[in-house]
Amino acid sequence: MQPEVNFQPLTPTAFLERSGRVFADRTAVIDGELRYSYGELLDRAHRLAGALRDLGVGPGDRVAVLAPNSHVLLECHYGVPMAGAVLVALNMRLTADDFAYIIGHSGARVLIHDHAFAETAAAVAQRVAQPLELVRADGPPESDRYDSLLARAKPHGEPVSDERSMVAIDYTSGTTGRPKGVMYHHRGAYLQALAMAMHTGLDSDSVHLWTLPMFHCNGWCFTWGVTAAGATHLCLRTLEPADIWRHLRHSGVTHFNCAPTVLTMLAWHPDAESGPLPRRVHNAIGGAPPTPALLQRLDALGIEVTHLYGLTETYGPAMLCQWRCEWNSLPAGEQARIKARQGVNNVIGEPVRVVDGEGADVPADGATLGEIALRGNNIMLGYYRDPEATRRAVPDGWYRTGDLGVMHPDGYVELKDRSKDIIISGGENIASVEVENVLASHPAIMEVAVVAAPDPKWGEIPVAFVTLKPDAPDTTGEELIAWVRERLAHFKAPRRVVFGELPRNATGKIQKFVLRGRLREGR
Numbered sequence: 001m002q003p004e005v006n007f008q009p010l011t012p013t014a015f016l017e018r019s020g021r022v023f024a025d026r027t028a029v030i031d032g033e034l035r036y037s038y039g040e041l042l043d044r045a046h047r048l049a050g051a052l053r054d055l056g057v058g059p060g061d062r063v064a065v066l067a068p069n070s071h072v073l074l075e076c077h078y079g080v081p082m083a084g085a086v087l088v089a090l091n092m093r094l095t096a097d098d099f100a101y102i103i104g105h106s107g108a109r110v111l112i113h114d115h116a117f118a119e120t121a122a123a124v125a126q127r128v129a130q131p132l133e134l135v136r137a138d139g140p141p142e143s144d145r146y147d148s149l150l151a152r153a154k155p156h157g158e159p160v161s162d163e164r165s166m167v168a169i170d171y172t173s174g175t176t177g178r179p180k181g182v183m184y185h186h187r188g189a190y191l192q193a194l195a196m197a198m199h200t201g202l203d204s205d206s207v208h209l210w211t212l213p214m215f216h217c218n219g220w221c222f223t224w225g226v227t228a229a230g231a232t233h234l235c236l237r238t239l240e241p242a243d244i245w246r247h248l249r250h251s252g253v254t255h256f257n258c259a260p261t262v263l264t265m266l267a268w269h270p271d272a273e274s275g276p277l278p279r280r281v282h283n284a285i286g287g288a289p290p291t292p293a294l295l296q297r298l299d300a301l302g303i304e305v306t307h308l309y310g311l312t313e314t315y316g317p318a319m320l321c322q323w324r325c326e327w328n329s330l331p332a333g334e335q336a337r338i339k340a341r342q343g344v345n346n347v348i349g350e351p352v353r354v355v356d357g358e359g360a361d362v363p364a365d366g367a368t369l370g371e372i373a374l375r376g377n378n379i380m381l382g383y384y385r386d387p388e389a390t391r392r393a394v395p396d397g398w399y400r401t402g403d404l405g406v407m408h409p410d411g412y413v414e415l416k417d418r419s420k421d422i423i424i425s426g427g428e429n430i431a432s433v434e435v436e437n438v439l440a441s442h443p444a445i446m447e448v449a450v451v452a453a454p455d456p457k458w459g460e461i462p463v464a465f466v467t468l469k470p471d472a473p474d475t476t477g478e479e480l481i482a483w484v485r486e487r488l489a490h491f492k493a494p495r496r497v498v499f500g501e502l503p504r505n506a507t508g509k510i511q512k513f514v515l516r517g518r519l520r521e522g523r
Contacts, residue, residue, distance in 0.1 A: 009163035010190040012224035016042055016078050017157075023204060023230040031071040031235040038230070041075070046155035048079025053156055054149070055110060055133055059084035062169065064108040066090045066099065066117050068237040069210040072137045072146060076112060077214070077223040081186070084158035087168040089215035093505070096120050098179070100127035102171050106181060106384065108132065112146060115139025163187040168218055169384050172312050173505055181384030182312045184218070191348040192315040192378045193224035199320055199346060200255055200284055200306065204230035209247050209256040211236055220257060220286070220308075220316030231255075239508075245271035248281055259287035259508030260294065263305070264447050267297045268469050277302035284308050286317055287509045291440035292336035299332070309342035309415065311401060313393065315378040319343050319352055319413065340437075341414045342372075342405065349376030354407040359396055364407040369416060369429075372405050373398040404431075421512055423452040423462050430462055430492050432512075438487050439464055439480060439494075444472035449502055449510045450494060453519040464494035465515050467502055 019028070020042025028038040036044065057063060063080045065087065067073040073089065080087040088106045090099060103111065103124060110133045113121040118136055125132045137146030167186045171179040202208065208226045210233060212219055226233055234251060236243065244266060247253050263285060266272060279302070286308040298305055308317035321343035327335055345352050354362050354370040362370035375398050382390035393399055404422060405415045416431040423430040432450040439448045447467040452460040468475060477497030484493040503514040 009160045009186065011081065011160040011163065011186040012167065012189045012193050012221070012228075013045075013078050013081050013157075013160075014190070015193065015224055015228035016045055019227050019230045026204065026230065027232050028227070029071050029074060029233045029235065032237075034071060036071060038227075041078075041227075043155065044075050044150060045078035045082055046157055047150040047153045048075055049082035049158065050153035050156035051149035052079065052083040052085060052110065054153055055135075057083055057085050057110060059158065060086065060166070061110075062086045062088050062106045062108040063110045063112065064088040064090055064099075064103050064106065065112045065215075066092065066121065067112070067114040067137065068092060068116075069214050069235050070114065070138060070237055071235060072112065072114065073214045074223060074233055074235070077218060078227075081160075081167050082157045086166045087218075089168070089170070089218065091171070091173075091213070091215055092117075096123045096127070099124045102179060102181075103132065104128045104130070105178075106169050106171075110135060112137055115143065160186050163190075164381070166381065170217055170312050180386060180389060183381035183384050184315060185381050188315055188378050188380075189218065189221055189224060192221040192346075193228055195225075195346045195348045195378070196220060196222055196284075196317065197225040197229045199322070200282055202226060202229035202231050202255060206231035206254045207234055207252045208232065209234045209236060209244070209251070209253045211239060211244060211262060212257040212259075217310070217312055217316035220284075220310070222257060241265045241269040242271055245269065245274075248277055249274075253281055254279075255282045255284075257284040257286070260285055260290045261287075261447065261502075261504055261508040261510065263290065263298060263303070264294060266303075267294060267301065268446050270470075272301055276300065280304050282306070284317070284320075286310060290340055291437050292333060292340055293440045295336040295339050296332055299336075305339060307339055307342065309413075313380045313399060313401075314374060315380075318346060318349050318374050318376070318378055320346055321412070338412075341408070341412050343412050345374075345376065346378070349374065349378055351411075352413050353398065354405055354413060355398070359398075362407060364409050364411070366406050366408040366414070369404050369406060372401045372403045372413060372415070374401060375399060418512075421451065423450075423460050425452075425455070425458045425460050425462065425491060428491055432462070435462060435464070435484060435488065435492055435494065438484050439466065442475075442480060442483050444468050444475040445480075446470075446472075447502055447510075449512055449515060451512050451515045451519065453496070453516075455495075461495045462492065463496045463498065463515075463519060465498045465500070465502055468499065 024039035028041040029036040112135045168184040169181045307321040309319040310317040353373040362368040435450045446469040453463045455461040503511040
C-alpha cells in the first residue's frame with residue numbers, strides 16, 4: 001500500500017479547500033456590505049497565496065498582518081500558509097515600537113495592513129532592519145494594493161509536507177517584558193480548530209459573530225474551525241455593545257466568543273432591557289473566570305455560556321467546563337458555580353494535571369492548591385528564537401501555565417488565581433478570584449478586580465477596584481468591605497475600594513499589572 005493512501009499531513013487550510021467545494025454557493029463571509037461565498041473565499045485565498053509568491057515570499061517566510069476583524073485578516077489565515085509562509089497576526093492596540101519589535105524579531109518580509117494603519121505601517125518600515133514590503137488593504141480602490149495584487153495573481157496552493165512545521169507565530173501580551181513569539185504548527189491548528197467546532201456545536205447553518213479578535217491565538221483557531229463547519233463568518237471590526245446586541249437580535253447569530261468583560265458590558269447595556277434573545281445563542285468565554293452572578297444574568301437573557309480556559313501557548317482554549325445533563329436539576333446558583341470552573345481537557349488534549357512545586361499531582365479534594373499543567377497536540381512548538389524560555393515553560397514534558405487551581409473529585413479543575421495574583425497578607429494566601437466572586441455578587445457591582453497593595457505591616461493587603469452598574473444606587477467602599485466580611489474570613493476582605501473604570505488589554509482582559517502599578521505609586 002502506498003503511504004499517500006493512509007496519511008496526509010494535517011493543515012487547517014484543508015478546511016477551506018473542502019468547504020470551498022462542498023459549500024461553494026453558501027455565504028462564507030459577511031464584512032459590512034461585502035459578502036463572499038465559500039467558493040469566492042477559496043479563490044481569494046489561492047490568489048493571495050499567488051500574490052505573496054509574486055512578492056518573493058517563499059516557504060517559511062513570515063508575513064505580518066495588521067487589521068481588524070475583517071475579510072482581509074480572515075483570508076490571510078488561509079492565503080499565507082497556502083503560500084508556504086508563516087502568519088504573524090498583530091495586536092491592533094500595540095504601539096509602533098511594539099510592531100517594529102515583533103516584525104523585527106519574527107523577520108517578517110511583508111506587512112499587510114488595513115488602510116487605517118497606513119501611517120503606522122510606514123513608521124514601522126522605517127524602524128526595522130530588514131526590507132519590509134507594505135500592502136495596503138480595505139481602502140479606496142485607487143490605494144488598495146491588496147485587491148489589485150489578488151486580481152493580477154495566479155492562484156497558488158503550497159502543499160504542506162511537514163504538519164509540525166510552523167503555520168503561525170502568535171506574540172504574547174508582554175506585560176512583564178518583551179512579547180514572546182509562540183510557534184503554532186499545522187497539526188495543532190488543525191486539531192484545535194476541530195475541537196472548537198465540536199465543543200461549541202458549530203455546523204453549516206451556524207453564524208459566528210467575530211467579537212473575539214482574530215489576532216488573539218488566531219481567534220482561538222475559530223478562524224479555521226468556523227470554516228471547517230461550513231458556517232458563516234460575520235465580521236465585526238469594532239467592539240460596540242450596541243452593535244453586538246443588534247447582530248444578536250437581527251443577524252441570525254448563533255455563536256460568539258469573548259472575554260468576561262465583553263459579556264459584562266452586554267449584560268448591563270441598555271439594549272439588554274429589551275428582554276431575552278429570540279433564540280438561545282451560544283457563547284464561549286475565556287480570559288478570566290466568569291462570576292456566578294454574571295452567568296445567571298446571561299442565562300436569563302438567552303445567552304448560553306461555556307467557560308473555556310487556555311493561553312497563547314495552547315492555541316487558545318485547552319480546557320472547557322463541559323456540561324453534564326444531570327446538573328440541569330441543580331439550583332441556578334449551584335449551576336452557575338459549576339459553570340465558572342475551567343473543567344477538563346478539550347477533546348484533543350491530554351488529561352489536565354494540577355501539580356505541586358515538585359511536579360507531583362495534588363490530591364483531588366477541591367482544596368489543595370497547585371499549578372495547572374498541560375500537554376497535548378495543542379501545545380506550542382516553543383518560543384521563537386528563545387530556547388531558554390521554552391525550557392522553563394516545559395521543564396518535564398508538561399507545560400506550566402503559571403495558573404493556580406484545585407482538582408475536584410470529579411476531575412474538574414477550578415482556577416483560583418494566577419500565581420502572580422495571589423495576595424500574601426501576614427503569611428496568609430488570599431486568592432483574588434475568591435474575593436472577586438463575592439464582591440461580584442453584590443447587586444451594585446458590574447465588574448471588579450482585586451490586587452495586592454504593598455503594606456509595611458502585613459507585606460501585602462487586598463485592594464478592590466470596582467465598576468458599578470450604570471443604574472446602581474450610591475454604594476460606599478465600607479459597605480462593600482462589610483459585604484465581603486459577612487461571607488469570607490475577615491483577613492480576605494479588601495482594606496480599600498477604588499471606584500472607576502478598569503484598564504483592559506486588546507482581548508478584554510483586565511490588566512491587573514496596571515492596577516498594581518497604581519498602588520505602588522500611591523494612587
